[in-house]
């Protein structure tokens with residue numbers, strides 16, 4: 001973690017302030033008792049994170065990438081991607097999903113880790129660069145204002161999650177459904193013509209195909 005004294009509008013001060021805001025929200029979420037209180041925190045944190053990610057991806061990361069190096073920057077990109085998937089699922093699944101609090105807790109853990117790496121590895125490599133960090137900071141503040149006023153556009157992760165069909169399954173729910181289907185197939189309860197099995201093949205047509213093969 002860094003404790004450098006920097007001007008308020010320095011780009012790094014703006015990022016650091018955002019980090020403190022979301023970390024405080026994560027702490028409050030852990031302490032919150034009621035559903036309404038937790039939901040209010042989720043909404044605030046998700047909005048903060050979406051805006052913060054855009055400022056970094058559009059403005060800060062491209063400016064410092066060549067100085068910091070691709071290893072650290074690519075890792076940061078991937079961490080943003082994972083966070084964006086979790087956020088898209090929180091948005092898509094809605095407030096009644098039974099994994100909502102768990103999903104937000106995992107998002108918070110991911111972001112805490114990401115902040116630790118940014119502050120511990122990425123930002124120390126940037127602070128002494130010959131960059132006009134205050135002009136960069138102003139650009140970030142202007143972008144933040146515009147996003148708050150005009151709304152935050154959906155990202156590719158929202159599109160990706162929407163394309164899954166909105167079943168909102170957890171891996172455990174999918175696994176138990178798949179294993180139930182395989183069990184039915186093994187015990188013969190699904191051996192009707194055209195019944196789909198876990199492999200995605202159609203049992204009826206597969207059997208026909210193999211009979212044809214034997215004939216020729």
Ligand SMILES: [Fe+2]
Pocket residue numbers: 053056076080114118
């Ligand atoms: Fe970040």
